[in-house]
Amino acid sequence: ETMKRERRPRVLVSRKIPEAGLELLRQHCSVTVGAEDGMLKREELLELIQDQDAFLSMLTDRVDGELMDVAPELKVVSNYAVGYDNIDVEEAARRGIAVTNTPGVLTEATADLAWALLMDAARRVTEGDRLNRAGQWHEWAPMFHLGKEVTGSTLGIIGFGRIGRAVAKRAAGFNMKVVVHSRTPLDPEEEKKWGVTFLSLTELLQQSDFVSIHAPYTEETHHLIGAKELAQMKSSAYLINTARGALVDEPALVEALQTGTIAGAGLDVYEDEPRLAPGLKELDNVVLAPHLGSATWETRRAMALRAAKNIVAELVGIGESTRVLG
Ligand code: DGY
Numbered sequence: 001e002t003m004k005r006e007r008r009p010r011v012l013v014s015r016k017i018p019e020a021g022l023e024l025l026r027q028h029c030s031v032t033v034g035a036e037d038g039m040l041k042r043e044e045l046l047e048l049i050q051d052q053d054a055f056l057s058m059l060t061d062r063v064d065g066e067l068m069d070v071a072p073e074l075k076v077v078s079n080y081a082v083g084y085d086n087i088d089v090e091e092a093a094r095r096g097i098a099v100t101n102t103p104g105v106l107t108e109a110t111a112d113l114a115w116a117l118l119m120d121a122a123r124r125v126t127e128g129d130r131l132n133r134a135g136q137w138h139e140w141a142p143m144f145h146l147g148k149e150v151t152g153s154t155l156g157i158i159g160f161g162r163i164g165r166a167v168a169k170r171a172a173g174f175n176m177k178v179v180v181h182s183r184t185p186l187d188p189e190e191e192k193k194w195g196v197t198f199l200s201l202t203e204l205l206q207q208s209d210f211v212s213i214h215a216p217y218t219e220e221t222h223h224l225i226g227a228k229e230l231a232q233m234k235s236s237a238y239l240i241n242t243a244r245g246a247l248v249d250e251p252a253l254v255e256a257l258q259t260g261t262i263a264g265a266g267l268d269v270y271e272d273e274p275r276l277a278p279g280l281k282e283l284d285n286v287v288l289a290p291h292l293g294s295a296t297w298e299t300r301r302a303m304a305l306r307a308a309k310n311i312v313a314e315l316v317g318i319g320e321s322t323r324v325l326g
Contacts, residue, residue, distance in 0.1 A: 009053040009315040010073075014040050014061050017080060021056075021304025028316045029054070046070055054311045056080060060273075063087040068095055076314040076321075078307045081294075082106055082163075083244060084324050085217040099324045100310035104162065105302035106294035111166035113293045114212050114242045117266025118155075120287045121238045122210070123147040127284050148209065148236065148263065150174055156208030158201070158224070159215030159243065160186065160194075167212055168194050179204050182215070205232040210240060217244035227252040230261050238264045242293045245270035250277035257283050268293050 008030045013022065015035040025031045034040040034048050039060055049055060049071040057063055059081040068074060068091060076098045077087060084101050092099045120126050124147045131137060131145070151174045157164045160182040171178045178196040180186060186198040201224075205211060211233060215221050225239065226249035233239070239262060241248055250271055256262050264285035270276060273291060280286060294303060306322065313321035 010051060011054040011056060011311055011315075012048050012052040013056040014045070014058045014080070017056070017307070018301040018304040020301050021308040024305060024308040025056075025311060028312050028318070049074070054078060054315055056307050056311060057086070059083060059086050061086060063092070065091045068092065068097065076100065076311055078310040078314075079324075080303055080307045083216060085244060087324075089324060093325075098314050098321065100307070100314065100321050101324050102303045102306040102310075103322055105306050106299050107162040107166050109296045109299040110163050110242055110293040111170060113268060113289070113295075114163075114167050114214070114240055114266075115170055117240050117242065117268060117287055117289060118210055118212065118238065119150060121240070121264045121266040121285075122150050126287050130284075148238070150176075150210075152176065153209035154179060154207055156181070156199075156204040156211040157196070158182070158204065158211065158213045160196075161214065161216075163242075164212075164214035165194060167214060168196055179207055201229070202232055205229055206234070208237055209234065210238050212240040213243045213247050215243055215247060217246055221247050223247070223249040225249065225253070227255070230256040233262050235260055236263050238262065238266065240266045242268040245273060250280070253277075254279040254283070257285055 011025055011029040011031050013031060013033045016033055022031060032048060034044065045061060046067060049067060051073055052071060053073050054076045055074060056078045057080065063077050063086060065088060074097055077092060078100045079087060080102065082101050082103050084099060087099055089099050124145055128145055154177045155171045157167055157178060157180045160180045168178050172195060179199045180196045181199055181201045181204045191198055224247045230252055253265060254277055257265060266287040268289040269291055281288065294300065309319055310321040313319045
């Protein structure tokens, strides 16, 4: 019975994302794209966020109390990622700001990339490519550029959520033994269902030929893999990290790779991205991907839609949102 038109909710999208997400947002909201090309600088973000109802954030945006202080209208932070360690979730909860992420849509792409790194590190593909381009391949030879056999080896998965399980599924095709460690132990039924064996972290590290990390980054998982853990691994083993850089103590990893404590590593994430820890890029026994886990056309489009739907659900009440922490 009121003639008053509600104002359209205002959404700041940190930087350009696939069009499908922007299109959906524009149907319901007034949309500002912070940076058309490149990353939003902190000062620009703090300026643009002030009168916004929602923020579609990147994992490179720090969403903390300072930001929330200058954005009194903010009702939802929709992270364009499944991980949300860039967001002070407790601070948001205190202020009644909903925090959402993009679970599910990037599971397969990230599991695929973990496998790409595992295979690359084991069979020294990128290292061989470098050597080839440098004109250092002289002839096929019985003992030339040998690596580690993947089929039939033991894979240790740390963290057994969606992505860890998708990695385990792929291991079946390689006849691998799969051992798992996670925050919540698996019961025998789950072990059977997934064809895996639950182990303590130490046992997993001691038994695995490949260790792949699929845990969230939290205070508890900070430097989960440090010098002590690396020393527990086989000297013939490989570490794969597609989760978050700070799960691994990088200087300790560099040393382990230099001294042969472990055979090699495949990394997609770094503690201080895009900066690489000193010594890392000088090593031949590590594959260094630039945070590509979810980087497929299909997945990035699905993430854009999920992140946009979360904002529409929270602000307009259409559909369901995927909030973090229940
Ligand atoms: C995530 O979703 O957390 C990845 O790091 C980026 O897609």
